[in-house]
Amino acid sequence: MNEARTIAPAEGKLGVLLVGLGAVSTTFVAGVEAIRRGRAKPIGSLTQMSTIRLGKRTEERTPLISDFVPLAGLDDLVFGAWDPIPDDAYTSAKISGVLKDADVEPLKDYLETIKPMPAVFDQAYVKRLEGSNVKTGSTKRDLAEQVREDIRRFKEENGCDRLVMVWCASTEVFIKLGPVHESLSALEAGMESNDPAVAPSMLYAWASLMEGVPFANGAPNLTVDTPAIRELAEQKGVPICGKDFKTGQTMLKTVLAPMLKARMLGLAGWYSTNILGNRDGEVLDDPESFKTKEESKLGVLDNILQPRLYPDLYGDVYHKVRINYYPPRGDNKEGWDNIDIFGWLGYPMQIKVNFLCRDSILAAPLVLDLALFIDLARRAEMVGVQEWLSFYFKNPMAGPGLDAEHDLFIQHTKLKNTLRWLMGEEQITHLGIEYYEHQPA
Ligand SMILES: NC(=O)c1ccc[n+]([C@@H]2O[C@H](COP(=O)([O-])OP(=O)(O)OC[C@H]3O[C@@H](n4cnc5c(N)ncnc54)[C@H](O)[C@@H]3O)[C@@H](O)[C@H]2O)c1
Secondary structure, X not given: OOOOOOOOOOOOEEEEEEEOOOHHHHHHHHHHHHHHXXXXXXXXXXXXXXXXXXXXXXXXXXXXXXXXXXXXXXXHXXXXXXXXXXXXXXXXXXXXXXXXXXXXXXXXXXXXXXXXXXXXXXXXXXXXXXXXXXXXXXXXXXXXXXXXXXXXXXXXXXXXXXXXEEEOOOXXXXXXXXXXXXOHHHHHHHHHOXXXXXXXXXXXHHHHHHOOOXXXXXXXXOOOOOHHHHHHHHHHOOEEEOOOEOOOHHHHHHHHHHHHHHOOOEEEEEEEEEEEOOXXXXXXXXHHHHHHXXXXXXXXXXXXXXXXXXXXXXXXXEEEEEEEEOHHHOOOOEEEEEEEEEOHHHOEEEEEEEEEOOHHHHHHHHHHHHHHHHHHHHHOOOXXXXXXXXXXXXXXXXXXXXXXXXXHHHHHHHHHHHHHHHOOXXXXXXXXXXXXXXXXX
């Protein structure tokens, strides 16, 4: 057994700063408030509902995660946000149309108090959006400094002990990793010279880390996944994680693909398509934003199936992902997967999946878990990329030169083993060898 890590207590208020106050953010905030008022249960959240097994099965120790590790309580959460659209959280929740009036109206008094701060926003990065609640400044550095001021003011005005920041804003256009992202000094020079490869999301991330605030990226933008921001995270001793919440179709993909591989069944093709009618769908209708999402969704199969090791099974997979904007569906996305597999003697078979999900309903508990876990990581002095949070992401960040883990259940084990490690408990390997050793001959 390792020694438990020293973890600062979760005392006082935790400010959760949300970049973007759209469907995901308002569903998250309204949900937390409904749970605080005893109107709902935190379904979908590991930090609130999951237990964790400790020690041998015979010990029968399975506390709730929230009783095992010191997490901030829901009553201690305070919310802030930035958005180029000036609507408060109540108006935005109504427009997003995720939650029924019966769920939103009782929370109106509270949601109306959450008003977005002016955003760092530039239409060049999100083509399908316009907003009036936007900061002005002569350089990107100047805009980022204004975000730092917002962070300090929010902390002061709300009497917060600690803060975390989660990107729940629109998907930005595809940006290729380039020289300006290679080091912190290059990034800061690019912020001064208004380099187009420095997107607004990078300015929020920079400001967050400069203020010692952990950052989680829920969209597929590069944002914190650059050597420059990693360098800053190391320098400031702050945790970072991303990218792109793993909620619907990709969550299923990272369950089904490991099943095929575990049984050594071959894969000829995987065609995934979606219809989606919310603002996120509208933004993703722009080819440049879609490209960012597509890159994030496509990497999954290669990583899980390892075609280099299994060329006969996975050497020639046709993988296609489409997202189609279809307004009548609103936030209720429908995803179809057609999977062409082959088995013994190469005989073909098919799997069809039709997932009628609700995007923001799946994403909201992830925002909660990430906010609480990156705050835990900060108090436990875990610095830089938090691989153990890969469970929450479609395109998880990994240590330098390493491949990220995509298999949902390996990610789940990694998360729980990290919590055991933090608290000085034994890792669980499921070996169970002692059981056999103690059987009578
Ligand atoms: N819901 C899911 O299941 C899911 C899964 C993975 C990723 N995501 C990502 O989460 C993000 C949020 O999704 P959503 O459904 O809430 O979208 P949304 O369009 O409802 O909300 C996004 C909000 O971000 C704001 N915004 C855009 N640029 C901004 C900026 N520079 N600063 C501050 N605010 C900005 C927009 O005005 C909008 O209000 C999207 O990028 C989406 O791709 C969602």
